[in-house]
Amino acid sequence: MKGRGVLTGVHFMHGDHACAEGAIAAGCRFFAGYPITPSTEIAERLAQRLPEVGGVFIQMEDEIASIVAVIGASAAGARAMTATSGPGFSLMMESVGLAAMMEIPCVIVDVQRGSPSTGLPTLPGQADVMQARWGSHGDYEIAAYAPWSPQEMFDLTVLAFNVADRFRIPVMVMADEVVGHMVERVVIPPEDQIPRWERKRPRYPAGDGFKPFLVEDEDLVPPMVHAGEGYRVHFTGLTHDERGYPDMSAETHHRLVTRLVEKVRRNASQMIRYDTYALDDAKIVVISYGCTARSARRAVADARRMGIPAGLLRLISLWPFPADVVRELARQADAFIVAEMNLGQMICEVERYVSQPVKGVFHAGGAMIPPDPILQAIREVAFHGPRAGGGKASAG
Amino acid sequence: MAHALVAEKHPLDDLIRRDRMPHIWCPGCGIGIVMRCYAQAILESGIPVERHVVVSGIGCTARVPGYMNLDSYHATHGRPIPFAIGLKLAKPELMVTVFSGDGDLAAIGGNHLIHAARRNVDIKVICINNFNYGMTGGQVGPTTPLGAKTTTTPYGNPEHPFNLPYLLAAAGAVFVSRWTTLHVRQIKQDILYSFRKPGFTFIEVLSPCPVGFGRPNDIEDGVEEMRIYRRRSQLVYRVPDEVPWEALEVDLREERPIYVGRFVDREREVFQPVRR
Numbered sequence: 225m226k227g228r229g230v231l232t233g234v235h236f237m238h239g240d241h242a243c244a245e246g247a248i249a250a251g252c253r254f255f256a257g258y259p260i261t262p263s264t265e266i267a268e269r270l271a272q273r274l275p276e277v278g279g280v281f282i283q284m285e286d287e288i289a290s291i292v293a294v295i296g297a298s299a300a301g302a303r304a305m306t307a308t309s310g311p312g313f314s315l316m317m318e319s320v321g322l323a324a325m326m327e328i329p330c331v332i333v334d335v336q337r338g339s340p341s342t343g344l345p346t347l348p349g350q351a352d353v354m355q356a357r358w359g360s361h362g363d364y365e366i367a368a369y370a371p372w373s374p375q376e377m378f379d380l381t382v383l384a385f386n387v388a389d390r391f392r393i394p395v396m397v398m399a400d401e402v403v404g405h406m407v408e409r410v411v412i413p414p415e416d417q418i419p420r421w422e423r424k425r426p427r428y429p430a431g432d433g434f435k436p437f438l439v440e441d442e443d444l445v446p447p448m449v450h451a452g453e454g455y456r457v458h459f460t461g462l463t464h465d466e467r468g469y470p471d472m473s474a475e476t477h478h479r480l481v482t483r484l485v486e487k488v489r490r491n492a493s494q495m496i497r498y499d500t501y502a503l504d505d506a507k508i509v510v511i512s513y514g515c516t517a518r519s520a521r522r523a524v525a526d527a528r529r530m531g532i533p534a535g536l537l538r539l540i541s542l543w544p545f546p547a548d549v550v551r552e553l554a555r556q557a558d559a560f561i562v563a564e565m566n567l568g569q570m571i572c573e574v575e576r577y578v579s580q581p582v583k584g585v586f587h588a589g590g591a592m593i594p595p596d597p598i599l600q601a602i603r604e605v606a607f608h609g610p611r612a613g614g615g616k617a618s619a620g
Numbered sequence: 621m622a623h624a625l626v627a628e629k630h631p632l633d634d635l636i637r638r639d640r641m642p643h644i645w646c647p648g649c650g651i652g653i654v655m656r657c658y659a660q661a662i663l664e665s666g667i668p669v670e671r672h673v674v675v676s677g678i679g680c681t682a683r684v685p686g687y688m689n690l691d692s693y694h695a696t697h698g699r700p701i702p703f704a705i706g707l708k709l710a711k712p713e714l715m716v717t718v719f720s721g722d723g724d725l726a727a728i729g730g731n732h733l734i735h736a737a738r739r740n741v742d743i744k745v746i747c748i749n750n751f752n753y754g755m756t757g758g759q760v761g762p763t764t765p766l767g768a769k770t771t772t773t774p775y776g777n778p779e780h781p782f783n784l785p786y787l788l789a790a791a792g793a794v795f796v797s798r799w800t801t802l803h804v805r806q807i808k809q810d811i812l813y814s815f816r817k818p819g820f821t822f823i824e825v826l827s828p829c830p831v832g833f834g835r836p837n838d839i840e841d842g843v844e845e846m847r848i849y850r851r852r853s854q855l856v857y858r859v860p861d862e863v864p865w866e867a868l869e870v871d872l873r874e875e876r877p878i879y880v881g882r883f884v885d886r887e888r889e890v891f892q893p894v895r896r
Binding site: 318319450451452455462 | 637639640670673675685686689690691692693694695696699704705706707709710711713714731732735
């Protein structure tokens, strides 16, 4: 496989390796990272693979340096990525805000483990999903995807690069230890079938009056200048005007931050991804994501066999959240159930968009939520009404 | 009729964002002097301007990139070095200079500083040392001398400072020098030299901060601090043959030499990404 960028073919592949191959296939040529379980195999794979395709691999002194080096490499024009788990994800948060503010694309893979703190390094969790959205200080929006299989570790890593470049935002791949360490069939398409969304590039020559943050398009995304192109532009984490110059006025601040947020909200339909199973006539809608959705799908299948009209909405994009889809489901559903490996995070988002009772099936992490407690919740709702057993259940 | 002598254009005009003037620095501050030396070195470097990139973190010195008419990146506090590493490794033809202060580089960014020197990444660091955190109003920093007064050490600093040249020499930098803002020619020469020296280079420039450090420590103003530099700067050619590394520690309040010069100039393999 030496020298090959895209390993086209059918593989029996480890989830973390599939993520690394997705990065290579997407054209990622810079990785900076720090070893942390359960994401380390991504770094190991890329340490082997990037030198084969002319890319740069560097192991940094910590996760702060890793994300910042990634942002620097991206500023020079490279597709760049880092991979980590909870503790490292926390360390990266400040500069996620820098990338959002400078509008420098980057991809961050978080293979989630049991948390908070050191938690359960070798065991799964899904409790970083709110942090993915707003873990850095201030108002900003990002995109985050939750793969449920090694195949999606590949596919969503490719998508993450495309969304990051297209909209000049940080994009997270919110994997978990289960999908990270799972070995499964992964189909890698031919190179010319790997989707590629490019960065917008400047339309005007360098010179006096060039404004690197001037927005001329409906999508609110300014074309991106890379280092060394002669534009001599200034990038700062300070509030800045269209020239990129610091401007400490409330007016400029409001205009900039509103645009950064609106940029994602306005283009959300291009970023949102979800999957459905048995939803057409479903009265009980189960919402889940990542490894937990594998159990949720089984529980819904079992419920259907019992004659219960259950269905599954699997969130692929956690952020932007597919609010319209959930609102639409609220027109047909009697009840919602959210299954996630935390003590109630995405459920809050579901509750924002529906008036029905929302029942949670939660676990703090450490082992997959099996199908049984999800099926149990479906049955309770089916046989005893939407408010059966109180709002929140624990799978533990 | 007499004509006033007015220059239409200064040779450095093209390298300064004149539309960003006036700058934010206080009267007596030395940062502008070093920025001018940097601009002059760029002019003389022969390297096309579009290949020069300047990166900083946060603080007074970190405002330099905003005033330089180059591709410039004003990153997170303490993180200009990893940002610069990303730029340099992704686009090796760039000449990447980190221009930041002692607090940004040696306190919050201290880990990146020593590891970049250890790796010998090909980036150029100019560190302005004014012995305190200026932008936030004169707090104790990693270079504040033992006993010195700052707003967060009102009874005197109970901590020892970093001796930056000693630290960088130990960490592996291939070029380490120190000057004061009085030594404009030497600063410019060393920046120019560092452009030509492959690997991690570190130039420390001692600079007056009359508002933050001078006032509470009885240094009257910027000019007074420049007089101290003139009176006490002592050129050293070989460390530790002439003076031990420990002697490079600086305390402006004591009547002892401030050693300046090129302390390290050596060859070590420069970091290169692995290629297969």
